[in-house]
Amino acid sequence: MSDSKGQKYKSLVIRNVTVVNGRGTPAQGPVDIAIEGDQITGVVGVSPGAASRPGYERPEGDMEIDATGMYALPGLVDMHVHVPFRETQCGPKGPEYAYKLFLAHGVTTIRTCGFGTDEKLIEHRRMGMANKMVAPRIVVMGTTGEITTADEGREAVHRLDKLGTDGIKMIPRSNITAEILAAMGEEGRDLDMTAGIAVHIP
Template sequence: MRTRVRVPALALVVVGVCVSMVAHARTSVVSAARLLDVRSGRYVQQPQIEIVDGRISRIGRAGDPLPAGAEHIDLGARTLLPGLIDMHVHLTIDPTLGGYQGLEYTDNFWTVVGVVNARRTLRAGFTTVRNLGSAGFDDVALKQAIEAGYIDGPRIVPATFAIGATGGHCDGGGLPPSVTVPNPGAADGPDAIRATVRKLRKFGAEVIKFCGTGGVMSKGTTLGEQQYSQEEMQALVEEAHRLGMKVAVHAHGSSGINAAIRAGTDTIEHASLADAESFKLARAQGTWFSMDIYGSDYILAEGENNGLFAESLQKERQVGRKQRETFRDAHAAGVRMVFGSDAGVYPHGDNARQFGKMVEWGMTPLQAIRAATLDAAEALGRQTDVGALEVGRFGDMLAVDGDPLQDVAVLTRPAAVVKGGRLLQP
C-alpha cells in the first residue's frame, strides 16, 4: 500500500530556493606551482584548490577534473601562501598627516582615507586585519561596506575607539582646556570602564583595545608610565571576556605590561620595555606579543617631514632599537608572537616590510610567516576560517614569485591575491 504525502506549498518554495542556491554556488579553482603548508613548513607541489562560496572544499593536484562551471585561476609557476593576517593596523590613519595637521579635515574624511587604505592592504596580501582603534566607528563602517561588496578590503576585526584613562595615551592631548573633543573611549574606574566595554560592543567592536601605558605619538605621556591600575585592567578584561571578546593592550612600559598580563589580556601591543618578568608571565598565561618592529625606520626617516611632534620623534629615538632587542629576547625566551605592524604609523600596503625585521631580529622566515597566519588565527580565536589553506577555511591566499622560506622579502611583492576564491583585479 502506498501512502501519499502532501507537501505544503511553502515547503516546496523553500526546497526550490535551496536547490537554486546549490545550483548557483560559486566555484573557483586556484592552481600554482606549489603551496606552502604553514603547519608543516613543507611545500605541496602542483596544488589545485577548489573553493565553493568562498571556502575551500578540496585540495587536490594539477590534472584533477575541474568541477562543472568552475572558474580556473591559474597562477602558473608561483608559490601560494595563506592570506596574511595583520593583528595591529589603523586603516583610517594617514601617516603623512602628523601632528596637528589632522585638525584641518572634517570628521568623515578619515572614513574615506580608510577606503583607500583598505584596498592597499588587501592588495598587499593581507586578507584579514585587526583594526586597533579608530574614531567615529569608522572601522565598523569599513567592515560593513566591504562585506556588502561596496568596496574592496580585508576581513576586519574592529575595535572601534580605544579605551583609556583621562589624559592618557588614548585620550588625545595637546589641545587647550577650552577645546573639548568627545572621546567615547575615555573612562576611569572599574564601573565606567565596564560600561564603556559594553557600549563599544553594542556599536560593533569585536575586540577591545585599551591603553595601559603612555605612547610615542601622544603628547604629555612617557613610555613607561602605567595609566590604569590593576583593578581597572582586571575589570576591563573580565567584562570583555564575559562578552566573548579578546583584549589587546597598548603597553610600552614593563609595569603596565605585567599588570595587563596578570589581568588576563590576550595580546600585548608594542611591548617595547618588557622584561624577564614579562616573559615569564606571558609564557605562564599564554599571552601573545604583537611587536611593530619595522615602524621605527619610517618614523625616524619621514616623521619630521610628516609633521610629527618633536616630542614623539625623541621618544621614538629612545625606544626604537630597544623594542627590537626586546623582540629578540622575547622570542628567544619562548613568548608567543604574532605579526602586528601598526600600519598607519607607516604607509598602508607596506605592512609586509616587517617580515624582514622579524627575521633580522631572530625569527626564521617560517616562524615570521606563521606569526602572520596560523599563530595570528589562533590569537584571534579563528582557527577554523583564516590562517591556513585547509578545507573549510576561507579561500584567501596570495601568490609570490620565488621562495619565501629563502627570501622573506618576496612577501612585499605579491604577484596575485585571492580573497574568498575571487582573484583581485589590479
C-alpha cells in the same frame, strides 16, 4: 592567466600552484585548489603519483587560473592597524585605497586600533561583508577613553559592545591597574567580544 577583472564566479580552480600552508612544513605542490563561492572545497595533487590513484579526478570550475610557478598561502592577518582617514595620509580615496593595498599584499584580515574612528570602521566592516567595499575582513578594536576604576572599565566595555566593536583597545596609563584590565577582560568575555583586548605596553 585569463582576464577576469571585475567578474565574480560561482566556482574557481587555481591550477598547478604550490601551497605554503603556514604550519611550518615544506611547500606542497603542484596542486589544484577548488573554490566554491567563498569556500575552499578541495586541494588536489597533480603529480604523476597522485594522478595514478584510482578514482583520481581534477576539479573543474567556471573560471580557471593557471598558477604554474606561483605560490598560494593563507591570508595574512595584521594584528595592529591604524587606518588612515585623512586625504593627506592616503590620497583622495583614503581608507579604500589602504584596504586595497592590504589585499594586494596578501593581508585578508586587519585588526584596527583607531582613535575616535570606531563608527567609521564599523560601517566599513559592514560594507566589506556586504561586498559594497573592497576591503579585508575588518576586526574593530574600540577605544575606551579615560578610565580610572574597574567599574568605569566595565561600563566602557558595555558601551563598546553596544556600539558593535569586536574588542577593546587600551593604552595603559599610570592609573590603569591590573585589576582594571582584568575586570574589562572578564566583562568582554561575558559579552562574547571575541577579539579581546589590544594593549600598548608602556
